Amino acid sequence: MTSSSRARQQGATLFVALIMLLIVTLLAISSLREVILESRMTANSLEAKRLTSAAEAGLRAGEGTINTAVTVPEASDTCTSESCVRYASAEIADDYTSPRFASGDTKADYAPADNTTFDTDSRDTTIQWYAVPAGTTCVEDNCALTGKGGAFFFAVNSCAGSCTTTDGSSQRVTLRSVLAKVFN
Numbered sequence: 001m002t003s004s005s006r007a008r009q010q011g012a013t014l015f016v017a018l019i020m021l022l023i024v025t026l027l028a029i030s031s032l033r034e035v036i037l038e039s040r041m042t043a044n045s046l047e048a049k050r051l052t053s054a055a056e057a058g059l060r061a062g063e064g065t066i067n068t069a070v071t072v073p074e075a076s077d078t079c080t081s082e083s084c085v086r087y088a089s090a091e092i093a094d095d096y097t098s099p100r101f102a103s104g105d106t107k108a109d110y111a112p113a114d115n116t117t118f119d120t121d122s123r124d125t126t127i128q129w130y131a132v133p134a135g136t137t138c139v140e141d142n143c144a145l146t147g148k149g150g151a152f153f154f155a156v157n158s159c160a161g162s163c164t165t166t167d168g169s170s171q172r173v174t175l176r177s178v179l180a181k182v183f184n
Contacts, residue, residue, distance in 0.1 A: 055161075059158040062108075066131060073131075084107060084129065110128065129159070134154055152180070156176065157175070
């Protein structure tokens with residue numbers, strides 16, 4: 001082999017090595033994009049599960065409040081962390097039959113009794129709940145007036161996350177359950 005043909009071959013080797021390096025770099029960048037996307041999906045999934053658990057805790061707080069009541073809880077305009085039973089009427093402007101958690105709406109804030117905190121990472125996370133009367137099934141006369149002798153139904157609504165925003169800019173979970181309680 002002459003020295004001139006050897007010089008041409010060394011330049012071709014460098015060119016092939018650079019093309020191989022470019023291909024490996026493009027594959028690495030593509031893999032990195034997939035990893036970033038997958039980590040975002042996992043974070044959103046974890047946040048949704050965390051908010052669902054928090055909303056469940058709010059539901060249980062509302063249900064527990066009604067279950068421990070000796071007489072039918074009165075519907076009122078004010079809420080405390082112990083009681084939040086709203087009026088449910090089409091005649092009232094603040095009708096609470098569909099879940100409402102706007103900033104002006106009346107609802108109870110929930111905080112676990114064992115001081116459990118939810119890792120919010122500076123997100124606006126709150127847990128709120130309220131209940132509305134959803135009807136009665138009377139066994140005795142005048143049970144709706146006396147608050148005894150029938151099954152009373154309540155729709156308990158709970159929200160976890162950024163409950164006051166409805167524009168979709170932040171995550172929130174809203175849950176509802178129906179509870180029947182017999183007052184004797």
